[in-house]
Amino acid sequence: MSTLLEEVVQAHGGIDNWTKFDTATAALDIGGAVWHLKGQPDMFQGIELTASLRRQHVEITSPTAGWQGTFTPDAVRYGSLNNQAAVERRAPRESYQGHTQQTEWDRLHALYFTGYALWTYLTIPFLYTYPGFRTEELPEWHENGEVWRRLKVTFPDSIASHSREQISYFGEDGLLRRHDYTVDVMGGAQGANYASDYRNVRGVMVPMSRRVFAYDEARRKVDEPLLVSIDFREIDFQTE
Template identity: 80%
Template sequence: MSTLLEQAIHAHGGIDNWDRFRTVSAELDIGGAVWHLKGQPDLFQGIELAAALRRQHVAITSTAGGWRGTFEPDVVGIGAMNGAAREERRTPRDAYQGHTQPTRWDRLHALYFTGYALWTYLAIPFLYARPGFRTEELPDWHESGETWRRLKVTFPETIASHSREQVSYFGEDGLLRRHDYTVDVMGGARGANYASGYRNVRGVMVPMSRRVFAYDDTMQKIDEPLLVSIDFRSIDFHTE
């Protein structure tokens, strides 16, 4: 494990504390320009989440929308809360073949993307210490009057996420500031994901707010439009 990753894990609460937990639950709102572009505005406003932390399994419930969905890497499904017919898609990543950034999505496209994205975000940086992940420290980055250390992370093929290679930026306090990736299921669209509003939740430092923008060829953030917003209203970790 790299020194930077060790420091980041310690700053976020430590691996021993993290390993106590098996699941996470949350209430949150997701918005931004991407959802209008994809034809699914407000789909993830006012949702509840329940996720496993040792495997990729996420359940999302929208009381207002009257639906409940589940994500796993090999299958996503969504149905009405009253038990009415459920839509399901196996090998869901195959359904994005030929997609570009403006390609419209159905609800299962949106659910797969959101499921793997939230699972990834909630597990960083502890996720990077798992078997199969490779890390490499990059030169420092200067932004917002701060110096951020950067860690390039190569994901194993067994983990569904935006792309195989991603970069996390950590402040002098060791907390995640920014997370860069390209989005394979959007034809390689770029995302610079800014984490802020940290809260101590059972000893884990969690960013309650995330804002995602595009970035240019020099890795500089493009301020408009705001692509994705994520605001957690509550979050809790559980040992069972």
Template identity: 80%
Template sequence: MDNWARFRSATAALDTGGAIWHLKGQPDMFKGIELAADLRRQHLTITAPAAGWRGTFAPDVVHLDSLDGRTTEKRHAPRSAYEGHTQMTPWDRLHALYFTGYALWTYLTIPFLYTLPGFQTEELPEWNENGEVWRRLKVTFPDSIASHSREQISYFGEDGLLRRHDYTVDVMGGAQGANYASDYREVRGVMVPMSRRVYAYDEAGRKVDEPLLVSIDFRKIVFAQ
């Protein structure tokens, strides 16, 4: 925690993929992107150099700007734009930006995020998966943090590293996600998963192998003071 507290920002280069982007009508929108995140407040900028745009996320507003400065799209109170959505409802680019912005910011800051004021945690019974025993932590998010859902569950291996992260996605009509973290790399004393794979899960909490809903592959992550 003392080490993490030294950092104020993060930058990264990454690719995202998976079936969800085709379902939502935004295939390849987040391939070859770069991000810059504020670790102290929920704010994140995504740049797609090849596609020529830059998007900015905050809980109360998102906007997309062309890199040549010619066009701008903006949406205030972006979460309200998902009212009535189901898993099959197509998204526009601002829908996709809000979802991706809060998701990536959350993934970059877990588990340190859970120590902030307003978060409530409760340890659940242990879980067996992949021949390991994982400890589970149910986390209730405060209203001030935009995320998939108010209640989420994180699974930790015997080495203390995050293995899996479960949630329902409110902006997709309550779709379920089991987010697996792997390929850990040490970045300035912080163990960071460079790969994430998101699947659905069944009523027993077991992963549904097909389809792969979301893939996230970080090529580089840098923490700065």
């Protein structure tokens, strides 16, 4: 584990504390321009989730809209809360072949994207200590009057995520400030994901708010439009 990774893992609560927990539960709202572009504007408002912290498995429920969905890298399933008229897609990533940033999604497309994205966000930076991940510290970055240390992370093929290579930025306190990636399932769209409003949840520092923008060739944030907003209303960690 690199020195920077060791420091940021400790700042977020420490690996010994993290390994006590097996699952995360949360209530949250997701919005932003991407969902209108993709034809699913309100799908993830007022949702609840349960996520495994050791493997990629996320269950998402919308109590008000009356649906539930399950994400794994190999399959997504969507249906009503009474399990009627459920639909499933195997090898879901293959269904994005030929997609551009403007291609509309069905609900299974949206569920796969949201499932892997939330799982990634909930587990960073501890995720980077899991088997198969490779990290490299990059030169410092100046933004918002702060100096941020940067970690380039190469994901193993076994993990579904935005892209194989991603960059995380950490403040002087060791907490995640920004997370950059390209989105393979959106034709390589770029995302700068800003984390804020930290809360200590059972000893783990969790950003309760995320805001995603595009970035330009110099990696400078493009302020408009707000692509994705994520606001956690509640979050907790459990042991099985």
